[in-house]
Amino acid sequence: MVAQILRLEGYSSVTWQSCDTKWRNLRHRYKTIVDGHNKTGQGRRKWEYFALLDEVFADPAVTPIVVLSSLQPQASPLIQLVRQG
Secondary structure, three states: OHHHHHHHOOOOOOOHHHHHHHHHHHHHHHHHHHHHHHOOOOOOOOOOOHHHHHHHHOOOOOOOOOOOOOOOOOOOHHHHHHHHO
């Protein structure tokens, strides 16, 4: 499907095999960088497509949407108003 869309856009040499190969290579490079980040003593590597692929491959069970702080929470103005009562 991707290859068909690209061919309609004028990229006549694109095949499903070339799209598959490109996707596999992108995924491999992403995983290589993530594995390198997880090892101690290695600096962070930069790659222009990392953030985009991180959105695709990041495990939502491991990447929290919200992180609660261990600090004393500030009560919202509405809660303060209710408490005053």
